[in-house]
Amino acid sequence: MFDGSITDHTTANDKANLDAILSRYDALMAAPETMTPEDATDLAALAGIFDLDAGRAPTELWPEVRTVLTAQAPRVVENPVFTQDATALTLLVVEDDPEMAQDLTALLVEAGHDVVGPFHSAEAAEVAAGLHTIDVALLDINLSGATDGGTLGRSLKSRWGLKVVFLSGDVTAAASHADIAEAMVIKPYRGADVLAALKRVADDASV
Missing domain, CATH: 3.40.50.2300 (Response regulator)
Incomplete structure (x- = not known):
């Protein structure tokens, strides 16, 4: 199970990273023949962190992965407030x-x-x-x-x-x-x- 929680420290960079993944695989689903073995491996790993069945074909797997990713999309905070030490990582x-x-x-x-x-x-x-x-x-x-x-x-x-x-x-x-x-x-x-x-x-x- 994916245990990483989205916190108020999440920034626009996180959303940009997510948008990049969504765009990448949406494009690959539109042209499956362009998918490389690395693309398929990354998608299976992504499915794994959400406890989805990664053994299916990428075209079957992506819609479920996309739904989960969208549901857990990072919240963008315009002005993050750090209540802890400034060295928080x-x-x-x-x-x-x-x-x-x-x-x-x-x-x-x-x-x-x-x-x-x-x-x-x-x-x-x-x-x-x-x-x-x-x-x-x-x-x-x-x-x-x-x-x-x-x-x-x-x-x-x-x-x-x-x-x-x-x-x-x-x-x-x-x-x-x-x-x-x-x-x-x-x-x-x-x-x-x-x-x-x-x-x-x-x-x-x-x-």
Whole structure:
């Protein structure tokens, strides 16, 4: 189930991202022969985050996906009011341990951050990144699906320019992806460790 809620911090950029996806697939449905394997894969992943049957043909799947997307369309706020600290971030959380994902999300929300997720698969997170304006991706490296967190991190950085913070108990895996990480937090971690890493990223003028 897609757990990322739309909050009052949503901006016009989020709606623009959604409009782009709607336009993209509306055009592909009008000319199905132009759909690439990547287009079909992205659509199936998008269906997956809404618990729709992704095994159907794209032309059957898109009308349902479009309905759900339209129903959950981001609300545009002309003048967003941030009641939390000015360093509040919108964070993509990808963690396949349900209990750890729940605890991490609660920690981040309590600290004043917005959370998109948590997601348990790289594929769902990849699609969600195209629907939201995200500051930082918090990624577990060793995900249980076909795509690991390191590969996901590289894709998010190259496609969307996202900053990546890895959460991992596998020091070797973390080290192999150190070149794309803004920070790493080694499991088992304390909440303070995660928040300190995010503060370091937020202090970067480019966030």
